[in-house]
Amino acid sequence: MLPAEILTSLFPAGHQVTEEGGLLAGTGRLDGQTTVDVVGITGKTYPGVDEALTLAGRILDIAARPAPAPLLFLVDSGSQRMSRRDELMGLSETLAHLAKALWQAERAGHRTIGLLYGGSAAGAFIATALACGELVALPGAWPEVMDLPSMARVTKLSVDVLKEKAATTPVFAPGLDNLFATGAIAEIWDPAQPLSDQLKAVLARPATGDERARWGLDRGGRQKAAAIAREVEQLALAHG
Template structure:
């Protein structure tokens, strides 16, 4: 789905969301009572220090408001921008700051919902979609930690061999289904139904602590993580 179609399906009563420099900003009305703040990264933009800081600034100003308006983060990005300048200026701090801003908004009472409708990869994925309190996706989204041709180069395995291995496990290959199986994504929405209803249903459900490892176990894509984390936690508490 294109951002314009997503926004009209989310906000049938209208929205004021604008795009500038690959970033989305504005708000929409889910119904007469609920206004939703919207931020986003669109058009496969590779966020660098400037984009990450602009997004974080907007998110922190929302977090600072006393109302409980939800925050929707639309994501169609590349990986982090790979450049000398971005690293010179401390991209790691800036992306971490963006993740912190999203966490802060959630903590301050604004539900943060990531909606992955296009690509996202590597550090950009961690600091945007994965840093939201809840992450949903639309079919056709294409999250990837690393693309298979790059993996083929590093592992010195042929693309065909990698594809064959990928068929047997969701743990390394790119794509929505694989990320869903590992527990990264709460729900995959149905584009044939109004997105506003699906967002309302999500907002109506309470959000618990980070349950993504549990989903990974249920869905069979990441079966050890939950038990390992629990066991370390248990041992630490037992040792006082």
């Protein structure tokens, strides 16, 4: 789906979302009573320092409002822009600032929901879609935390070995189905049905904290994460 189609399906009561420089901003009316703040990255834009700071500023403005309207983050990006200028200006720090801005919005009572409708990769994916309180996706989206050639350089395993592991272990594999299996993505929405109804269903559920490790266990994509996280938490509390 194209952004215009997504916004029309999300907000049958109308929206005022605009695009500039590959970034989305505005509001949409889910119904007569519910307004949703919208930010996003579109058009396979590679976010750098400038984009990260712009998005973080908008999100912090939303977080400061007294009315806790939900915040929807639309995502179709490349990876982070790893230019010399961006790296020298502190790209990693500004991406971390963006992720913390989303956390601050959630902490201030604004449900933060990422909607991945295109691609996203590496630090850009982590600081935007994965930093939201809950992430949903549309069929055809293509997320990857790290592609296999990059993973090979980090792990010192060959690409062939990683391809073999990726065939049976979702943690090693990019793509929508694999990220869903690990629990990173809560739901894959049906584009044939009104997206507004699917967003309403998400907002109607109480926020219960980070469920990704449990989803990964239930779906068979991450067998150990939930148990290890629980044990680490118990040990920390015991020695607190």
